[in-house]
Amino acid sequence: MSTTEYRETVEIYSEISVDTNRIINDNETETRSNNSSLPQSFLNDFHELNIEDQRYTRYDDEVPSEIVTRNRTITNTSTPTGTIINHVTATAPSDTVTNNTHLSIGTSTIVPSATTDDARLRKREVIRRREKAILKTLANIERSMKVDLCYVLDCTGSMAGHIAAAKDCILQVTEYIKNTNPSIKINVGFCGYRDHCDNSLRLQNFDFTNSYEEFRRNIASVPATGGGDGPEDVLGGLHAAITQMSWNDGTRVLFHIGDYPPHGKRFTTMQDEYPDGDPNGLTAENVLQKMQSENIFYFFGKITNFTDTMIEVFRSIIGEFSIFELVGGDPIELINKFVAATTSSITMSVSLTSTIGTRRNLNSSTRRLEIDRNMPDWDTRPARKGVTLCYYIPENVEEIKNERFYDKRNLISKTFHFKIAEKPFAAGVEKYAYYAINTKYDPPRRIVMKEYLTDGTANPFEKYLESTEISALTSYLTIKFNSKARGKDIPFVNFLRVNLVRSTFDGRTRYYISEPELQDAEFKRFNVNSGVIVEFRPALEAFVHFTYEHTGGYLIVSDLQGIELPNQFLLTDPAIHCIDPVRFGKTNLGRNGINRCFLDSHRCNDVCRTLRLPSRE
Numbered sequence: 001m002s003t004t005e006y007r008e009t010v011e012i013y014s015e016i017s018v019d020t021n022r023i024i025n026d027n028e029t030e031t032r033s034n035n036s037s038l039p040q041s042f043l044n045d046f047h048e049l050n051i052e053d054q055r056y057t058r059y060d061d062e063v064p065s066e067i068v069t070r071n072r073t074i075t076n077t078s079t080p081t082g083t084i085i086n087h088v089t090a091t092a093p094s095d096t097v098t099n100n101t102h103l104s105i106g107t108s109t110i111v112p113s114a115t116t117d118d119a120r121l122r123k124r125e126v127i128r129r130r131e132k133a134i135l136k137t138l139a140n141i142e143r144s145m146k147v148d149l150c151y152v153l154d155c156t157g158s159m160a161g162h163i164a165a166a167k168d169c170i171l172q173v174t175e176y177i178k179n180t181n182p183s184i185k186i187n188v189g190f191c192g193y194r195d196h197c198d199n200s201l202r203l204q205n206f207d208f209t210n211s212y213e214e215f216r217r218n219i220a221s222v223p224a225t226g227g228g229d230g231p232e233d234v235l236g237g238l239h240a241a242i243t244q245m246s247w248n249d250g251t252r253v254l255f256h257i258g259d260y261p262p263h264g265k266r267f268t269t270m271q272d273e274y275p276d277g278d279p280n281g282l283t284a285e286n287v288l289q290k291m292q293s294e295n296i297f298y299f300f301g302k303i304t305n306f307t308d309t310m311i312e313v314f315r316s317i318i319g320e321f322s323i324f325e326l327v328g329g330d331p332i333e334l335i336n337k338f339v340a341a342t343t344s345s346i347t348m349s350v351s352l353t354s355t356i357g358t359r360r361n362l363n364s365s366t367r368r369l370e371i372d373r374n375m376p377d378w379d380t381r382p383a384r385k386g387v388t389l390c391y392y393i394p395e396n397v398e399e400i401k402n403e404r405f406y407d408k409r410n411l412i413s414k415t416f417h418f419k420i421a422e423k424p425f426a427a428g429v430e431k432y433a434y435y436a437i438n439t440k441y442d443p444p445r446r447i448v449m450k451e452y453l454t455d456g457t458a459n460p461f462e463k464y465l466e467s468t469e470i471s472a473l474t475s476y477l478t479i480k481f482n483s484k485a486r487g488k489d490i491p492f493v494n495f496l497r498v499n500l501v502r503s504t505f506d507g508r509t510r511y512y513i514s515e516p517e518l519q520d521a522e523f524k525r526f527n528v529n530s531g532v533i534v535e536f537r538p539a540l541e542a543f544v545h546f547t548y549e550h551t552g553g554y555l556i557v558s559d560l561q562g563i564e565l566p567n568q569f570l571l572t573d574p575a576i577h578c579i580d581p582v583r584f585g586k587t588n589l590g591r592n593g594i595n596r597c598f599l600d601s602h603r604c605n606d607v608c609r610t611l612r613l614p615s616r617e
């Protein structure tokens with residue numbers, strides 16, 4: 001495509017998504033002048049930044065070190081407005097399992113001196129170590145694809161429909177997973193519980209099997225019977241599932257379904273044979289903490305409101321977990337609900353297992369900030385002034401591949417007037433997010449400003465610059481994709497355009513990434529860069545495939561997350577796998593990442609075919 005054609009495409013694209021354009025791109029029209037003068041403050045930053053050296057130094061802690069902590073909290077990290085969910089990063093340690101909590105790891109780094117004259121040697125050494133770290137990460141990802149799924153089901157009198165649904169959903173679940181995530185292999189097991197009065201039928205377990213027929217036969221033999229009073233032996237059922245099933249070393253999923261609470265005044269006011277709680281001494285604490293220490297993800301299928309107090313108690317112990325509404329009635333509908341709940345339990349768990357344990361190690365010198373989820377009263381916040389930077393959108397693949405494209409000649413700078421909340425509303429492993437407003441507009445536009453957590457060792461400017469580089473590059477790819485998709489009944493794919501912000505206040509120079517705030521729709525994670533498809537959308541998988549073909553196999557854009565509108569996706573925080581392993585940070589798993597986290601499991605869908613992407617079957 002010639003430059004002129006390209007410009008036309010950009011124009012067409014701007015026309016067809018005028019409203020969106022405002023959202024995705026606050027940078028008016030970007031025309032290249034190549035003589036935009038950057039403010040002196042940024043020029044000084046550039047002067048102080050030896051970018052090549054920084055881009056190598058950031059991988060210095062990728063040396064494999066043995067691990068460490070096993071304290072996982074099981075929550076699904078999504079925040080309504082922009083996220084800070086982490087990607088898979090190749091940081092070597094493989095069996096650490098934490099989520100939302102920071103590891104305190106004594107990182108022992110064995111790093112050659114950061115100053116060497118021979119840049120080529122340096123690069124070769126960095127690549128060698130990166131490849132080692134990447135292989136470890138990929139091994140971790142592979143292990144996470146082996147799933148043990150255990151249904152823990154109330155099997156008392158009222159539950160016949162749900163027992164049947166658990167039996168009947170399994171083939172649909174495995175078929176769906178096979179089609180969307182062929183790398184995931186599922187073993188399925190079952191733990192039925194009733195009540196203390198049911199004696200030998202109190203618990204009924206079937207260990208994990210990869211034979212779904214055997215699973216179905218087992219469940220078919222389970223009667224819905226007994227139960228006595230209202231509360232059931234919920235804790236006994238969970239405890240049996242945690243301790244008596246043969247859990248493997250991959251992803252562990254426990255899907256609990258029940259209509260009545262455990263025994264004890266703490267859970268219920270209904271008539272209860274055991275108001276003081278479990279007669280065998282089990283408590284919610286000791287059962288659930290055991291579950292956490294075994295790295296088992298917990299999900300609950302809710303049928304009645306009788307379990308609401310139980311949910312509250314459980315959450316106070318293990319934090320947030322997903323709840324699926326599984327109210328009975330029409331059996332087919334119930335099976336569909338089971339299929340949807342089970343598949344998302346599996347994909348959520350695998351995506352977390354495949355990404356945790358590989359996160360950036362943050363040592364104790366990282367400052368931790370208090371979180372405030374409330375929107376501030378903007379009238380009381382001081383007006384700030386700063387400067388923004390973003391790159392021109394590349395015009396062709398050669399510019400994407402050319403690292404030298406991303407230097408100061410191709411940056412656009414603007415003054416920026418804003419207000420920012422005092423405290424972040426969310427914190428991830430890598431970034432804090434703050435509510436903010438762009439006060440240039442009347443009324444002011446809501447934005448999100450993100451700040452990287454730093455331990456003070458690296459020059460943060462480099463990280464912010466790379467975010468804008470990725471933003472420019474993904475904008476180019478979405479323009480190309482959308483121009484191909486236009487008129488073919490395929491939703492557009494867009495990323496929020498981000499800016500680097502530099503501002504000095506309270507005696508300190510700060511950097512931020514700013515982007516428009518995503519509102520009015522549920523924030524979703526569609527796929528992760530370990531290759532797991534959490535929510536299958538043909539257009540998004542075709543987009544990843546498109547990025548591979550369009551760049552001639554140079555890179556893929558993944559970790560697609562954001563909101564889904566009627567005719568388009570608005571995404572944020574992508575990650576890139578690229579054959580040059582020293583670009584795009586630690587989430588880049590290199591050529592191996594492209595192959596094993598995408599090509600090996602991608603099945604071309606209707607959108608791939610409509611766009612005539614080469615078949616990757």
Ligand SMILES: [Zn+2]
Nearest residue numbers: 545604605608
């Ligand atoms: Zn495809």
